[in-house]
Amino acid sequence: MNSQQLRDALRLYLVMGSPNCGRADPYAVLEAAIAGGITMFQFREKGSGALEGPAKRELGARLRRLCAQHKVPFIVNDEEGLALELEADGIHIGQEDAPAAAVRQRLKNMIVGVSAHDPEEAQAALAEGADYLGVGPQYATRTKLDAREVRGPAMIERIRQGGIRLPLVGIGGIDATNAAPVIQAGADGIAVVSAIAAAGSPREAAEKLWRIINR
């Protein structure tokens, strides 16, 4: 995948695991979100009630197959072993996870995404071989309990002004009411959890976000 293809894939990025779906079935949520136009998916099985062990791997494998059927890139959060086992298209790592350079070295053919919170972290991720950046939290979020302080779209502007042209998504608290400023600040796309996974209709939620970011 070249850099333009990655930018296109990052347009509407759903990040999700079973704890984010309420009482809904994660498979059905992902199926609906794909029908609604999501362009990339990250399996992030974290938080209270998260599956572990074989149950986690089994869900990951089902979601992975669904993405493959629809040609939606499938990314695994954090875990290199799981990413390899599921033959993921990529991995997303945070600042607290293994160093990006080492992950890049080990997973040569995978997309490597890195969370960055300021221009220094963005520059370091670029130097270590990241393929894309996730910049957050854009707005207040209740999904990630250890999220940092809210940065706002202004942080994306600062990173772009610093000369970093790497494919980039904003994440954290993004929904239909506040997605537009994230794109205007210079992001290639948005990454969302609850705006789609916890919506009454994930399909309609994705369609609505798609219209906003492509306006």
Ligand code: 3NM
């Ligand atoms: N990472 P929601 S915020 C997974 O700031 C994640 O890096 C963040 O969930 C970061 O769309 C976040 O429901 C959670 O607010 C985003």
